[in-house]
Amino acid sequence: METNELIQKLEDAAPGGVLEARPFGRDGAELSLWVEMGAILKIAHALKSDPAFSFDYVENFAVMEMEAALVFTYWIRSSSTGLPLMIRGSVELPRGNKADDLIEVASVSSAWPSVVPQEMELGELFGIKFIGLDPRAHGLVSSRLAGTAVGFPLRKGFVFPTEINGQPHMRRLTPSAPAAGEVLP
Amino acid sequence: MNFERETLPTTPADWVVGPYHSPWISHFRAHFTLDGEIIVRAGLEGGFLHRGLEKALELHPWQSSIVYAGRVDPEAASFAEHALCLAVEKLCELEVPARAQCIRVIVDELTRVSSHLKYIARIAQATSSETMVHFALRDREKILDLFELLSGARFSLSFLRFGGVANDVTEGFIERVVEVCDLIRFRLKEYNDLFSYNQAFLARSAYVGVVEPGFARRCGLTGPNARASAIVADVRKTSPYSGYEQLDFEVPLGQGEGGAIGDAHDRYVIRLREITQSLEILRQVCDALPAGPFASAPVERDFKVPTGEAYARVESARGLLGCYAVADGSARPTRVQFRVPTGPSWQLAPMLLEGARLQDAPTILASLDLCVSELDR
Numbered sequence: 001m002e003t004n005e006l007i008q009k010l011e012d013a014a015p016g017g018v019l020e021a022r023p024f025g026r027d028g029a030e031l032s033l034w035v036e037m038g039a040i041l042k043i044a045h046a047l048k049s050d051p052a053f054s055f056d057y058v059e060n061f062a063v064m065e066m067e068a069a070l071v072f073t074y075w076i077r078s079s080s081t082g083l084p085l086m087i088r089g090s091v092e093l094p095r096g097n098k099a100d101d102l103i104e105v106a107s108v109s110s111a112w113p114s115v116v117p118q119e120m121e122l123g124e125l126f127g128i129k130f131i132g133l134d135p136r137a138h139g140l141v142s143s144r145l146a147g148t149a150v151g152f153p154l155r156k157g158f159v160f161p162t163e164i165n166g167q168p169h170m171r172r173l174t175p176s177a178p179a180a181g182e183v184l185p
Numbered sequence: 186m187n188f189e190r191e192t193l194p195t196t197p198a199d200w201v202v203g204p205y206h207s208p209w210i211s212h213f214r215a216h217f218t219l220d221g222e223i224i225v226r227a228g229l230e231g232g233f234l235h236r237g238l239e240k241a242l243e244l245h246p247w248q249s250s251i252v253y254a255g256r257v258d259p260e261a262a263s264f265a266e267h268a269l270c271l272a273v274e275k276l277c278e279l280e281v282p283a284r285a286q287c288i289r290v291i292v293d294e295l296t297r298v299s300s301h302l303k304y305i306a307r308i309a310q311a312t313s314s315e316t317m318v319h320f321a322l323r324d325r326e327k328i329l330d331l332f333e334l335l336s337g338a339r340f341s342l343s344f345l346r347f348g349g350v351a352n353d354v355t356e357g358f359i360e361r362v363v364e365v366c367d368l369i370r371f372r373l374k375e376y377n378d379l380f381s382y383n384q385a386f387l388a389r390s391a392y393v394g395v396v397e398p399g400f401a402r403r404c405g406l407t408g409p410n411a412r413a414s415a416i417v418a419d420v421r422k423t424s425p426y427s428g429y430e431q432l433d434f435e436v437p438l439g440q441g442e443g444g445a446i447g448d449a450h451d452r453y454v455i456r457l458r459e460i461t462q463s464l465e466i467l468r469q470v471c472d473a474l475p476a477g478p479f480a481s482a483p484v485e486r487d488f489k490v491p492t493g494e495a496y497a498r499v500e501s502a503r504g505l506l507g508c509y510a511v512a513d514g515s516a517r518p519t520r521v522q523f524r525v526p527t528g529p530s531w532q533l534a535p536m537l538l539e540g541a542r543l544q545d546a547p548t549i550l551a552s553l554d555l556c557v558s559e560l561d562r
Contacts, residue, residue, distance in 0.1 A: 024494075024496070025275060025493070025494065025495050025496065026275060026276065026278060026493060026495070027275065030496075056402065056403070057402060057403065057405045058405060059405065059505065059507065059524065060496070060507045060509065060522075060524035062509045062520075062522040062524075064511055064519065064520040064522070065520075066511075066519070073509070075496065075507070075524075079402045079416075082423060112405075113403055113404065113532075114403065114404050114405025114529055114532070115405075116532055117528040117529065117531055117532050117560075118524075118528060121528075121560075125239075153237060153240050154239060154240060158240075
């Protein structure tokens, strides 16, 4: 797979969508493409449908918060050639980064159905609304508890509740337990 | 008397089963819409076992992270520990001594055998073969004894360390591993005689919960479930780690010998064959365990990981287990995320249940080897 050819085809499918190609990690063994998250769905369909690439499933999907932005990383792979590729993009958090502000991002589940469980999970933990994800899908929060959760725990600004179901939260009961963002000695 | 075949009129009924239900493999709730005994709509609901492990990992030092990684799947703890160690070793550019790599492979393969034996017990329970449950659990105890001899713990060993393992193998451990391998190799013949090709088990598992290869690919299925659908997918072969590239073993694929390729019986048979391959790997590693240190350097209390990010993959007992680790140079992780193999199987399960008979539901769910602990991490 030629990187330039890949970028050119993605540019044709989503003009201005590809920001840069960069090796991932210290060994640089895997290629990562940084893209505009607004063009992620077009890029996903282009990567899947082009027979030269046929990246047809998502091996892993991760989100992390860094420098007031959410960074999205998709590890995709072609089942015919076995080749891997990383697609990355970021979305700025609203000013103040309130732990309960929802972020909206297009779901890539129409191109890669294997991403559904991870979109469900990360949507609930990071407060991301994946546009186009089946609304019946729910991941971690049991229907019994839906609507009772406060904030999104994997955001850096998440504040642990002082009590749960009328009981003091265990982090407040144990004097040695760290608050969010505090390092244990 | 003249008995005429009669079709009873049925109206759809909604059933909610779980989260605590003995035929279920773990804690989850199943929502069924039944027409008679046919499941016309199915949904699985998790979230009853969530422990916030990925958040906890961000709040504690790197040194503690191995313990938390082991809790991703307590039944097969070494795989997540191994993936985390590989990711951190990539970030720190830590060399792992050859002896430590071999000990890691021994622990992983023993864990794989233990996990597959538990799988056999679960599918035997789902198909009401009580004797087979006891046979499989009896033999799994031998593996847990080995873990105890090695680390002092039977579950959640927390035995791996960044740059190696916690301790060298104890005296007589390697000899005991070889003995247990010989015993289990003999027992597998018993399993086949008693259970694998027993008509009662075949009737309950053949042509049940068939996963077509193309469908398995689209869902991102990995591990034995994918291999049962004849998809060649094994991280130990495609991206070898910890010296697997030097070992001689095969990757068995489903052949549909009981019914169709990718049915519940194939998923069971694949695991039996994988146990045989794991025993072969264990024999090779035990025969050629190199001398030398078991760790590159002891991990200090204020162990810090240089700024960067890494992703490592291992082949767990259930499939591809990935670990994405991000460090900012401080004493604790910025982010640790696990890609668990149960995710795709969980997504697939309701599709297999729809159209199946209610009595096949425990078999389908057990045959997929769902680990709710991985999902609800």
